[in-house]
Amino acid sequence: AGHYNVVGIFGSSLSERQEFLLQSTGAMDIITIFDPDEAGASCRKDVEAKLRRLFNLRHVVPLGHDVGEMDVSAIRQLRL
Numbered sequence: 001a002g003h004y005n006v007v008g009i010f011g012s013s014l015s016e017r018q019e020f021l022l023q024s025t026g027a028m029d030i031i032t033i034f035d036p037d038e039a040g041a042s043c044r045k046d047v048e049a050k051l052r053r054l055f056n057l058r059h060v061v062p063l064g065h066d067v068g069e070m071d072v073s074a075i076r077q078l079r080l
Contacts, residue, residue, distance in 0.1 A: 001075035012039045013046045022051070029056045031080050035066045 005025060007018055022030065032047055034040035044059050051057060060078055062070060 001072045003075075003080060009034075009043060012043045014043070014050055019050055023054060027055065029058070032057065032059045033062060033067050033078065033080075034059075035068075036061050036063060037066075 005027065007022065009015075009018065030047075030051065032044060034043045040061070044061075048057060048059075060080065062074070062078060065074065
């Protein structure tokens with residue numbers, strides 16, 4: 001969808017290795033996109049707790065869609 005420096009969590013929590021990789025990029029802003037279900041909400045909370053002091057976080061919740069089922073045009077419409 002034209003977005004670079006993307007990390008796939010593949011689960012419902014951010015691993016220590018993923019956290020380290022994000023910190024080593026020098027990024028200041030992180031946009032999260034998790035599924036609009038209970039597991040997605042849990043992951044948003046986990047990321048918020050681990051990264052809120054290190055990054056500017058913005059959470060985008062795609063209403064009615066699981067992220068893995070979205071096509072490129074739907075992702076682009078999220079206006080990240």
